[in-house]
Amino acid sequence: MIKLRNSIGLRLLRYVFACYLVVAVAVTGIQLVFEYRHVKSNLFTQLYGLEVTFKDSIVTSLWSFDTPQLKATLFGMQKIDMVSGIKIVNQQQETIASTGAVLTKESQIVSTKHLAHNGMVETTLIQPNTTTKQTLFEYRFPIEYQEDKDSPATLLGYGLIYASENTIIERVKYSFILIIINSVIKTLALWLFFLFFANRVIGRPLKALAKAASALNPDKRGTLGSSKEFDTIIDAKHKDELYLLADNFNQMRVAILEKIDIIESQKQTLEKSVAERTESLTEANADLQHLVLHDTLTSLPNRTLFNDRLDQMLKTAARNKTRFIVACIDLENFKTVNDTYGHQIGDQILAGVAGRMSKVLRTADTLARVGGDEFFALLPIANASDSEVIAEHLHSSLYEPFIFENDGSTRIFTNANIGTAIYPEHGESAEALIKNADMAMYQAKQSGINYANYNSEEDSILRRQVKISQDIKPAIEEGQFYLVYQPILEYKTKRVTKLEALIRWQHPTFGLLSPVEFIPIAERNGNISELTQWVLKTTCKQCKQYQLLDSSMSVSVNISGRVFNQPEMPDLLEKICMTSDVSPSRINLEITETTAMAKPEQAINILHQLTGKGFTVSIDDFGTGYSSFSYLTELSVNELKIDKSFLLSMNVNRNKVIKAMIDLAHSLDLKVVAEGIETKELLDMLSEMNCDFAQGFYIAKPLPIEVLYQWLLSVEKNNLF
Template structure:
């Protein structure tokens, strides 16, 4: 409840109400007193006339039956008092029902000198109001006093006054609380309006954006139009906050709002979607208008941003994701989700602008179904491992095989790892999946070892595996259980996976290295690792990504990258393995450049364990055996 209304304290307001109530009661009483006096005067005047008429009637009668003549005044509310003086004989008659207090009072009035001047009036006896009037004949032969109870009751008066006063108080309190309610309503409206606005920029917040988007969709359905939802993310805004401070970061955000307003129509909605994210809802007739708006938005960010306090001018880049109604969804939740996906894709690829496409949707129905199926794939015996050999180019010998996971889905047949491995990482299935691969590969190693075939076996770890604090202990338990030599196990980690959490990745790799396990950086050249980071990693091999190897004979830049990587790796003390060797010429070129090992379809495609065992017998590559 507010402590004041229009600046007046509530305590003072209630004091004023009390004073006003007393004042109104006083005014009411005064008004009543004046009214009741007039009313009594009229009653007395009427009784006075009755008394005069009655006394004249009595005098006209010869030896009248006085009691019979005055019987109308024999009641609880009407009385008479009569003195007769005929021929010196005095006689007093009065109502039998006349109370003694009245009798004494009337006798006093009748006998007093004052009563000779005063012929009427009113009496208060036992808190009841009575009127009286007297009349007499000359010589006081007859003197009559009539008494009647007034129709104006004092209790009724106070009841009426009380009701009037109470009504007045209720009206005043009602007015006051009406004012309070209005104050509350105004404040609630202000609070509600503020709850729908971003306090920093004044733009619509997420809640209002959702509501506006819902309204715009409904309007578009009626008018058969389209909608574009743009989600804008400020690139490297965290760096701005960390460098300049959040205060100056807020200044930048405030400058974005007027720029966006200039490039959209008044009917379009602009919202602050998150910390450094903004949203625009456009009603469009065709996609060409979206392209123009996107150009205008991007151009608005290219203009310098000024921070006067520190005299700094800076340019800012943004990533924009776009989802269209009805193409990409027909409700706010779907459009927002898909615009976010497109925005993250633009940010990841550095393309600045990206439209939603179903193939990039990790939440499509097919993917959701595959996630569910993947959980059952191990139990349903749908997974298998194929193996691709790696050969030592100097000794012309098979040194190891890489275990490659395959999923033979009951409905969709063979599903490639590039599709289901990301699903496994997103859904948390990656841990049991990795454990199954490791156990299966180790069992196959044991079988070959029992057959006298001595090979290292390589298994891939994902970025999510490097976040698992138990991965090292799990691998150690498997090695001890199988009695496998740790140096025979190779673990391959992609360059990009290591850069997700580089410090944690480095700690896990060091622990694995201490166990004697060999480590390789997979897909080298496709990530963003620095040489300063790589040189401190306990790795044994660098695997050059196949995208460079496959085109090295025809693309000069690819050949330069392969040659430089080989020299760099050797300089750091690493062995080099080339992936994607598809022909004899590439293999010979790699040998010439000093590459240590290679794998690819020219050597052998991935095969099942039985097929690879048969290939060992017919291959021209040497194989380390024991008799």
């Protein structure tokens, strides 16, 4: 049973009464403000009326000098309750007569404010012999005498009527009491009425709902089926929120009955549902297994399924003494297609390649995508020669271009490198067959051909290259590389004024390796940039030793075409020199003629940057390529190096060509270095041709830094040249 003090009706009444109290206080305050202004305005109106009423009497008394009559008039006016005092002054502001509380010379004025009403002044003051402030409203009006309408008026003085603010407050106080009494009566009446109706309209229906809720018991179908509390709620006369709540409550009761019936029915179909769900889970597991074992893009078997089928084929082949091929298929330049046309086109090409190759294979064959643009295939064969036929079929499936966009404007051709390994000739395990097929594919890619079958002899060469490729980066970190320097003789001074830094590699397995072998590999695997930086850093570090002998001596460093074409290369080389405290003017960069002419416009831009930073630049192997002399005049270079192949087969015509090269270079203000000088006759002949520098074994072989230092001292001391 809910007590009255806890009922929702009383709680609502508290909230409503609190809100009403706030509103009543605000409204009462506003009423008081307006009442004050209204009383004040009435007071000023009455003051204006007093002027009209008594002005003639005052004028007559002043004109006739009847002072007793004037005082009697003022005394009568002062009897009016709103008048606090009256004062009559002449034109010189001298008091003629006064009565009541008026402003005198002894009054202490606190503040004065002219009001919007005509002639009204609000003055706050302290009267003589008092300490309390008093606020008076002063109304001033002129006193004029006029004999007739046509004669001019004569100003006799001024009348001042005073009214106290207390008069207004007294009147407002009376109104305030009436407002309070009225508000209290209305509040009590409203409170009682609201309490009655809140209990009747809200409290009783909610109490009935509470009883109805307590009657709900799923274990007792009788209380669910019928209840007096339900009937009482539904019989409500007004379709308000409580009725809707009751109606929904009743619907909930009915729904509970229906749900119980449904539950009973569902018990009977539960086993059937479980069986259906089990069947769907079996199908889902099959789909999931397909996703696990197949590539989502091409729907081909993935690496996991391929390895499983390879294991099964190995067992079958070993049991039946049959043969099969493992083929490794890699698309050519697929990264370029992705970068150029986007991954969406790339994915479509992969799916298209998978579809085309699948069509030329047999049902017994397996084609799998193992990642990226790499595919593997398992193909049973009768003879080893079948591998070449199969590879040709796979290639022929890719002859036609892939066409994209509605107008067929995008046509992309694809090709593949295929490597094969045959069981059991090339391996009897899955690992060996896959590795050898991959090695054969790599052989085909390196040789620029479409297809290669595994060859153990070529494999040894390729394995060496792969090992070198893998070891370059660790070799840089472990200090396996070192530099040797070949002196370059200047004809004019008969002194060694230049050196060329040459890299060597003491490989822990293969021994001393020539740059001819490992530099191309470094260019292919991307390590050439890091290797070039190591060469320049080491050169800058070591050149300080031989510069102690000759501070003007410079050193040449070979720059690979892969490094030269990198936009950030000029800034990177400059930074290395600055870090090593070596002037770029002491470093000569050698680039091959082929590199300079491959992209002339780009080369011109990069060379201008390098020479602008202080580096000198040489064109190496000049004469072996196809130089354009028009571009040569635009290249920002300092010298040409004539390739030694010209010097090794000297004859009359070749001598003329070399002489022409030297003369041409001099006409372009370029120095000339002849490399491959191995005899004194060759050294002297080039001197006669006015060559600037000579380099070769006759002068000196490439020397380690320690030997070079002593050799330079010996040359300088003995004046060998």
